Amino acid sequence: MIKDLPYFLIGLAAEKLKLDDQLAATRSDASASKEGRILAQYEISNADQIAAAMAAPDVKRPEPEHFDAILLLAHGTPDVLGEMDEYLKLVTGGRGVPPHVVHELQERYAEIGLREEPTPEGPHLTRWTLLQGKLLQQRIGTPVYVGMRNWKPFIADTVEQMKNAGVKKIRAICLAPQNSRTSVGLYRRALETAAAGAFEIDFVAGWSEHTLLVRAFAEKMRKAYETALATGEKTAVLFTAHSVPCRTIQAKPSEHHGMMLTTDADTYAIECKATAKHIAEELSDILDESNWFFCFQSQGLSGGPWIGPGVPDLLAALKQEGYTRAVLQPVGFLCDHVEILYDIDIDFQKLAAEIGGITVSRADSLNDSPTLIAALADLSRRGVRSLPTHPAQQPQTPAEVLLTLAPLEETQPVSA
Known part of the structure; x- marks a missing residue:
């Protein structure tokens, strides 16, 4: 029961519910969502996917644009x-x-x-x-x-x-x-x-809900999650994104690296959660809504708090809830680099060993994924005109910002 979860997990569940409302508010009807999900099917060479796209209702795609x-x-x-x-x-x-x-x-x-x-x-x-x-x-x-x-x-x-x-x-x-x-x-x-x-x-700027991006992540997670499920252990899926300083997402003038940034509320956190939600939807045949979670990773030193919750707290809470495996997937990284190869593959492995009783693995990075390249090809030809309306374009309220805040110790290193 949700009332029995640790406090910040209740916050995560609440964020899911708020995200549901934000997504629903931007869609005029169910068919719009369906059309968005089959958009750009022509880019995928898989025969089953092509057949499914041909059988689906026609979708009017924007004409490609020319660039040098x-x-x-x-x-x-x-x-x-x-x-x-x-x-x-x-x-x-x-x-x-x-x-x-x-x-x-x-x-x-x-x-x-x-x-x-x-x-x-x-x-x-x-x-x-x-x-x-x-x-x-x-x-x-x-x-x-x-x-x-x-x-x-x-x-x-x-x-x-x-x-x-x-x-x-x-x-x-x-x-x-x-x-x-x-x-x-x-x-x-x-x-x-x-x-x-x-x-x-x-x-x-901003393609977090592109159909093919979501599918590329889902393809990698499906393989990793099925491998974990085969062990018979209670397994959670943990979607992550790189944390950013709290001051940079709040709706007020903000200085970052010597530059004054705009006064609009930053939509980053909401867009990250939207990507995670869509991936979970792609995996709904094997992944129950109650078994996936979202948090931030790789917090750094900036003289103030960074958005959270973070992976350490969530892994500890998942263990308390009876999970013995967690499969991680960063939804903002498109290839291997230090925040994956060190933070997840080395540091979080050490963390799991310290917590005890929970095993951490991750989905493979997208790297040279043909589906990712198809997403980039669609963006190259049509830009964001084929994307669904972003729920993140709605201003973020102060309450939602506060929900994501997490303190950061001054001794933590800069994230690179």
Whole structure:
């Protein structure tokens, strides 16, 4: 019974109910939702999916638009351990972090394969993002560029390449599907500053409910969850997203990395939960509503609280509720990088061992998922015109913001 759950789990259940209301308020009728779910089926090569799409009611899709190039935007990551200090200065807007934090992060990156000298395959985030760009270009036949905000290839350098190539009109897609001032907003500003009006930019900000994105996540989770269920143990699905400072999502002027951000309420938390809800809906044949949860991970140091609840508290509560397995899936990350390979695969494993009696696993990352590439192809051709209306476009109330707050100890390291 919900009344018997720990307090913050009651809060999670309440958030689910609020999200239900927000989603329902944006849909005029059930058919609109159905049409949204079958949109872009043509992108998938699976015969059963094609047959299902052909049998479904016709959906009028927007006509593709033409762009000289597509630009994929990502966070960036250092190529070698010795670049960590310089990299963190870029992440923190020039402020940098204490030497002991630099050292700690170097140790974390070393555990996932980063070395003092460049490796042939390169760091995970860079390698996978460049491959995603290559696969997308092969699929759509339009030049695809990749730019990173905090490391090479820098957005500014990629923009210069496009200028030299004579590009006049681009579509930019941020590889952070959930819109946030602390991520998407800063990517957009970096791009517009570098371009300086040299070409026309159509910026895709927020595609958290894209049908094919949801399906790509669901495909990975289905395999992981079925594996866990086969053990016969009581298993929870835990969807996660990267935490952000509380001050950056509240409806008031906010400073982040030396810049004043807009005064509108940030929709990031709601969009993350919407993605998770849609994935759960895709898995409703095997995943009961009562067995999936949502929380935030990878909180960092910013001089104040970050949104929560966090993974440690939720894992402890799940154990109290009788769960012996938890299958995690980050819904805001499109490929392997430190927040997955270290935070989940190493740190959360240690955490589970300390709690005792609960086993943690995760769904594979999307990486080179054909369904993810299909989603990017659809965005490249049609932008957000084929997306359902975002419930997150409704202003977030102060009560909902407070529900997500979680204190952060000053001693916690910066999340990279």
